[in-house]
Amino acid sequence: MTPSTIEIVPTPDDRRIARLATAAIVLTVAEAAIPLPLPGVKPGLANIVTLIVLARWGWRDAVWVALLRVFAGSLLLGQLFAPGFFLSLAGSLASLATLGLAMHLPRRWFGPVSLSVLAAFAHIGGQLVLARLWLVPHDGVFYLVPVFALAATVFGLVNGLVAARLMSGPASDKA
Amino acid sequence: MKARLAEWIVLLRPGDWLVLAGALLVCVLSALTLWRGGAPDKAVVRAGGKVFAEVGLARTQVVEVPGPLGVTRIEIEPGRARVASDPGPRQYCVRQGWLTRSGAVAICAPNQVSLSLAGGAADYDSLNY
Numbered sequence: 675m676t677p678s679t680i681e682i683v684p685t686p687d688d689r690r691i692a693r694l695a696t697a698a699i700v701l702t703v704a705e706a707a708i709p710l711p712l713p714g715v716k717p718g719l720a721n722i723v724t725l726i727v728l729a730r731w732g733w734r735d736a737v738w739v740a741l742l743r744v745f746a747g748s749l750l751l752g753q754l755f756a757p758g759f760f761l762s763l764a765g766s767l768a769s770l771a772t773l774g775l776a777m778h779l780p781r782r783w784f785g786p787v788s789l790s791v792l793a794a795f796a797h798i799g800g801q802l803v804l805a806r807l808w809l810v811p812h813d814g815v816f817y818l819v820p821v822f823a824l825a826a827t828v829f830g831l832v833n834g835l836v837a838a839r840l841m842s843g844p845a846s847d848k849a
Numbered sequence: 850m851k852a853r854l855a856e857w858i859v860l861l862r863p864g865d866w867l868v869l870a871g872a873l874l875v876c877v878l879s880a881l882t883l884w885r886g887g888a889p890d891k892a893v894v895r896a897g898g899k900v901f902a903e904v905g906l907a908r909t910q911v912v913e914v915p916g917p918l919g920v921t922r923i924e925i926e927p928g929r930a931r932v933a934s935d936p937g938p939r940q941y942c943v944r945q946g947w948l949t950r951s952g953a954v955a956i957c958a959p960n961q962v963s964l965s966l967a968g969g970a971a972d973y974d975s976l977n978y
Binding site: 779780782783784785786787788791792795816817819820823824826827830831834835838839842 | 857860861862863864865867868869872873875876879880883884
């Protein structure tokens with residue numbers, strides 16, 4: 675066997691992103707075990723990780739972690755390239771774009787909860803746009819908007835609070 | 850219990866309350882606008898296949914429609930309408946009672962009179978459904 679001439683050396687940055695993405699993937703897989711009344715309504719626990727990464731290491735790392743989570747999480751759940759995967763991807767892209775803008779809000783006034791709620795709304799927005807254009811080409815999908823909006827508010831609040839709580843604790847164990 | 854709740858509430862900053870209030874407002878407004886479907890805004894009365902009258906459902910009034918058997922009386926109230934009396938033998942349209950949803954139809958076939966509600970987002974009409 676000829677030894678490979680290409681050697682990829684992971685940088686410490688790569689390792690950190692991989693470690694954080696793993697945490698997000700674990701939450702995704704764990705969450706898939708929770709029975710839910712309506713497709714599309716999920717707590718989105720992995721977004722706690724995204725919020726913390728955004729606050730500690732910035733938007734670029736948050737994008738990496740969130741997208742790795744979408745791909746690897748759906749691969750593990752056997753959902754890769756299924757409709758649910760594309761909905762999840764559309765939602766993630768929309769909420770990452772929103773986070774990119776919302777992170778510039780003054781920190782003194784807007785904490786992780788604001789970011790979480792805004793990202794959750796962007797997530798359902800991205801999903802609904804894709805669903806309307808592609809999966810259910812009928813305005814009937816918008817009938818569920820109030821349900822999704824309420825879910826986004828509640829889970830956005832809960833995830834934001836958990837992220838804020840984790841970040842308010844001692845930071846040393848996360849370095 | 851109260852102390853534990855307070856521990857979480859201190860994590861909320863002023864702007865967070867604002868965002869949460871906005872989020873709840875979006876929930877309520879979207880429910881009000883998207884789930885209003887089926888609220889009719891007018892009643893269409895037909896006699897002998899032709900439109901006899903189109904009446905708004907804003908105020909109370911009575912429409913009297915002449916047909917081959919006699920006069921059919923239609924009552925309009927805010928948001929609803931019914932056939933109050935009809936000379937037909939079986940009284941199906943009268944016994945249907947108040948119509949409240951857009952697309953609902955009451956037909957008095959013997960007297961060739963029909964009453965239907967229109968406007969709003971009609972999901973279906975009571976004939977096709």
